[in-house]
Amino acid sequence: DQQVKQNSPSLSVQEGRISILNCDYTNSMFDYFLWYKKYPAEGPTFLISISSIKDKNEDGRFTVFLNKSAKHLSLHIVPSQPGDSAVYFCAASEGNAGNMLTFGGGTRLMVKP
């Protein structure tokens, strides 16, 4: 089941620069998308979300872009900080009553000082 894919297993970025994490999906019924950050031995922490009626949502250093025609979303972190080093998961939901989340495989971000 590859409905949500994160093709880059890892990304290394210099502190202060922009981090761009990408996610692709195949299910056109998905209408809500979320990004989570996960540290080892902890649960996923919600970062930012976007509804399919929007193409951009911004929260501080984090911006999520949604391209529905390409079935692609991205998370931009600017400026990147060493504390941002973690595994980032994108997740998608069909917005039905249960709203189960379908997760991508994650991208490990390393921000170097």
Added chain:
Amino acid sequence: EPEVTQTPSHQVTQMGQEVILRCVPISNHLYFYWYRQILGQKVEFLVSFYNNEISEKSEIFDDQFSVERPDGSNFTLKIRSTKLEDSAMYFCASRLNRVPLYEQYFGPGTRLTVT
């Protein structure tokens, strides 16, 4: 800030034994979920629970699994007869019933090791 809590943090059990994983969701949340992550694999949905009944479940959530909200605060996942392949991190999550905000908030997880 309110958070989802889970106990125990690590559970070791023998194959065939029953285990109960416990979660306390955020107090004003109305939807509750269990997910699991087998080492090296994706986070997978197991079950969602709303208004004291299962609203969705995945193929993984077979007759060996059950969920319960025994009181106003706890949400439990029971595995009746554990198998080696049940070894995973199990995450509980909860969310408000406030459309269109569908963010789910996750607990720290319970690491289940079946030997």
